Every structure is written in C-alpha cells, then in structure tokens.
Amino acid sequence: MKTLLVEDEPATARYICNGLEESGYAVTCCDNALDGLHQATNDEWDLIIIDRLLPGGIDGLSIVGKLRELGKRTPVLIVSALTSTDERVRGLRHGGDDYISKPFAFAELLARVEALLRRAHGAQAATQLRVADLTLDMRTLQVARGAVPIALQPRELRLLAYLMRNEGVVVTRTMLLEAVWDCHFDPQTNVIDVQISRLRSKVDRGFSPALIHTIRGAGYLLGERRTGAAAPA
C-alpha cells in the first residue's frame, strides 16, 4: 500500500512511518506543506496521512482542499493536536475521511487506516453479511449462527454489523463509539468492553469457532481466528 505522510514533527513522523512499514505499507514522508501538496497531487497514492499544523502556519486542511478540488478521491486521514469537536467537524468537512487526535496509540492509527482502505475498496454495499457461519441479513435484520437464530437489540445489531463489515480488521473502542453510538467523546469507563462482552455472550457462547476477539492494547476484531496478533481474551 503506497502511503504519503505529511508530518513535520520528526519523532511523530518516525513513529508513524516505522509502524506502518512494519505492517507492510510503503511510506513516503514529507515534512512541509509545499512538498506534501506537490507529492499528493503529482503522484498516485492509496492513502494520505496529513498533520494539521505544519511549518509556516499552514493548515494541512488546505492540502486536502486542493486535492479534492483537483478531483482526487484518495482517502485522507487527518492527524491533529486540535482535538475539539469543532475542529474535527472542520477537518471532515474539508474533505478528510477520518480524523485522529494526538496523542494516539499506534494501534488506533493502524485500525483507522485499515478501515479507511477497506471503505475505499468498497466492501460496503452487501445486504447479507457473513463471517464463517455467522450471518446478518441487513434487510430483515436476522442474525444467525448456522441455522440457530440469535436475538439482538437494535444497538447490538449496529455493533455487530460494524464489526462484520470490518471483518479481520482491528477496530478500536473510539471507532466503535463513533460509528455505533455516534459519541464523539470518551466516556472513560469500560462501557464498550461490557457491550462487547454482552454481544460476545450472545454470538459466541456455545458456538465454535469464537469470532469476536479482544486485541490487547488496541481494540476488537471479528473474524475466524488468525495467527499472530489476534489472541482471544
């Protein structure tokens, strides 16, 4: 995956760059807005990650704006220390596809990057979601494991649908809060963990294989158990 990173702070740039490269991404780094704009517009990228506060008082959003004016639909993840809701909204309105606040855990960034790429490659429209023997019919909202129907509350359905759409990809608690509960703040307590464990008790208990996995220090993953990072809690 060809990724462009526009970030002026060397430590953060190295952190993101190393992490992404370890995960198999090819990363090009720019430390100023001019280079960033040049690279972003003159080359084809799978993903662009842009910091907002760049040297010379330039807002990274201006790069996103230019890119969108040129008709480029490259997915853009905005990284910023400007964390208020207003700033997030501004970021997304200016053409950013997702927004992550500094400081962040690398797992959070990676999860969002993967979700973005997944979305960009159009895994959305399916009306029937299926992972192993777990099925979710988006029209009738019927959930079943094999032939056994599972009864879920509306919010649990949304949670499960989100996890299934991101099959095999780690999703973080923050992502779940935003996507399922439309919460743009951190309620601090383990609300998401208990929501997941309740969902797990309905979807996984008594069935095999277990599909919902806790990824330590990152979030959750739904899928048939892979080797490596995914370890059931």
Add this chain to the structure above:
Amino acid sequence: MPVFRLTDSVAARLALGNGVLLVTLILVTAGVFYFGTVGVLARSTDGKIVSISNRLRNQYGNRPPADLVREIKQELTDGIDSDTEIFLVTAPSGRPVVGNLSTWPPAGTPMGRLINRELIRDGRPSFARLYVQPLPSGGLLYVGRDLSEQLAIRMLVLHALEAAMAVSLGLVVIGAWLSRHQIERRISGIRQTARAIESGNLEQRIAVSGDDEFARLGVDINRMLDRIEQLMNGVRHVSNAIAHDLRTPLGRVRARLDEALRREPTAPALSGAARAAIEDIDELIVLLNKLLQIAEAESGMRAQSFERVDLNRVVHDMVELYDAAAEEAGVTLAVSSHDPLWARGDHDLLATAVASLIDNALKYAGRGASVEVAAHCEGQRAVIVVRDTGPGVPESELARLTERFYRMDRARTQPGNGLGLAIVAAIATLHGGKLQLSNADPGLRAAILLPQPQAARATAATAGAHLSNP
C-alpha cells in the same frame, strides 16, 4: 493646568464648536439690531436731506434770492433740528450768500449725491452728511446734517457688540475648560481602572455613579471585566490543577521507567515498565482532555454552535450505551420519559454530561440499586434527571461534589479523577442552566436544569393542543 490642543481633547473640540455657534449667533443678532437702529436712522436722515434740498430748489430756485435767504434763516432758527442742520447757499462766484458753514467743499464736489465731509459749522468742526446741487441762478445749494449723534449711537452699538463678543469668548473658554475638566474627571476613573488591570490587578472595577453615558459605559466595561476575570480564573484553576495533578502521575511514570533502567534490565521487565508507563500516560491524557473540556465549556466558545437537541433522544442514547455496564454492575438502568424534549445546546456536551451522571450513579449506587433517567419539562425549564436508589451523599458534602478533583472518601477506592461532576456543572452553566444535586432519600438525585427556548415551548404547546383537540 491642562493645555488645550484640539487634536488631543474631545472637550476642546466640542467647546470650540459651541463657541463658533455662540459667536455666529451673537453676530447675527447684533447685525439685525445694528441695521434696525443705526441703518434706519441713517436712511431717514438721508431722505430728509434730499427732500429739503429738492424742496428749497424747487420752491425758491426761480424766485428772488432774498426769499431763499429768508427761508434758510427761518429753517436755522425754527428750533426743529436746528442744532444739526447744515445749510449754505453760494453765489455763482463762490461767495457764500447765507448758511451756517464757515468752510465747505470746493466747487467740483459731486453734485446730486450724498457725501460725508469734515466741515466747520458755526465755528466748530463737524462730521456731516452733505447733499449739493446747483441752483438755477447759477449758485450752489448745500444741505446737510451733522452726524456726531449718529456716530455716537453707532459707537455705542459697536462697543456693546465688542463687549458681548469678549464675554462670549470668555464663556467659551470657561465652558471648554469646565467640560474638559468634567470629561477628564469622568474618564480618569475608567483610565485608572484600565491601568490597574494592565498592571495585573484584575479585581479593579470602575466606580459607577449616576446614569449618564459614562456611567452606562462604566457598567458595560465592568460587565466585560467580570467575564474576563471569570475566564482568567477558569484558566488559572485549570493550570493550577494541571500543575498539581499531573505532577503526581508524571512522577510515577518517571520513577517506574527510571527503576526499570537502573535494575539489571531484562526484556520482560523493560516491556512491562513500558506498558505500565503507557497506561499511566493514557490516564494523564484522559485527565488533560477532561480539564480542557471544562475550560472549553467555561470559555463559552461552544455556545456559538448551539443547535436544537432532543434531550429525550440524548438520554435514550446514553442509557443504551450504558445498559450493558449496568447489567454487569447489577444495577437496573431505565428511562422513564419518552416524549421529545427540545432544547438549544451542543449535542456532544449534553451527551457527555448525561453519560457522566449515569456513570457516577452506576459506580456509587451499588449492586441491586436502580437508576432512573428522565428528560422532562418542568415549568419554563427542561430538566434531565438521573436518580439512583443507592446510599446517597451526606448533605454537608453535596455542595463540594462539583469542585474539581474533590472526591468523597468512599469514592477514593473507585477509579476516577474527581472531574466528572465538575464537567457536568460546567456544561450546565454553558447552556445557561445549572446542575442541582439533592438527596432523594434514598439515593442521590442529580438534575441538569436547562432553559427551554421559546420556540420549543410553543411547539410543545401546539402539540398538546392537537392532542386535546382532536
């Protein structure tokens, strides 16, 4: 004594403007007065001189000169204006025939026109108005009037004018000085306050007296200063809190990493230390975000992006978010309101507040308790209530619950940072409402009271009318 300079004194400019107006007024009045007295007098004198001259010429021009001489002698002795009248008849040779002038303008004086001349009349110098015209006999007829009385009146009027001008100029200067003094005095209070604030004394306020423009300005500025001070205090509180409360966890992180390095570093020990440090730092970030959230709410900036929010919807969403957590904690969590309840506000902040209250209730109510959440209308206000049936809070501690970092003794064993209710209170205040904590016997009742917009109440009223009026 302050020096007047037009560029640096509003008072001086105002006074100058007033002075110009006053002088113009005096000039116009004096002009009208002058032409109404001296002017009329002069015109009537002129008319008399010409008419007498014409009468003498027409009546006596073709009669023997002796008749004219007699008539003039008669005029000079009849007692009517005799002390100012001037007559002279000269023969064609230039020799005087009759009259009271001992010098007169030589021949060649313009004829048939009124002129002013210095003459000797009855042996005394006199400034006179004179009309000369030729007689048919070949001589000249001089008729005139002594003007000294008129001059005296004119001088009187001019002197009066000068005096009035002098007095009015004096008044203008005094007025300017007084108004400058007055303005200076009223403004000096404001300037002193401004200087005091500039030098760091934010509690200073302008002393307001009376109800004039300056008093109103003072009130406005004071209100602005109150707001600024409040914001500054908020910032100071936050930075104090940050200084105190970030130091401890930072120290802990540092100590842990330091220790991991000093001991015989093994890979598992190092990675354990790093993991612990990350957890501590994440906690710090959470704390920082909360403090910033309070500061943001208290700054009032968010109020600009307020929109219509259905409080009942917010309550339901948050209860759905916490339902699993409640199940796990063994607490019954339920919503007891269902109708939409509109208020103006920031959706995320209101949701944060409700989440915070539910979170608190779940933490402290205890297993087996129940928590009831509702959003309903109470008179003019929209109220969000979170009520638990837990042990409640002693009356004496209720007021302290909203203080930053205040934690009750029994809360210290629970995870938390003592900022939750402070944030809820700040959010309620931002929305023009307040957080009310009271004992529900049993349990704690936390209520966010919000003002309801006029429009929302009207809609509710219409909806009600629809229902009762099918």
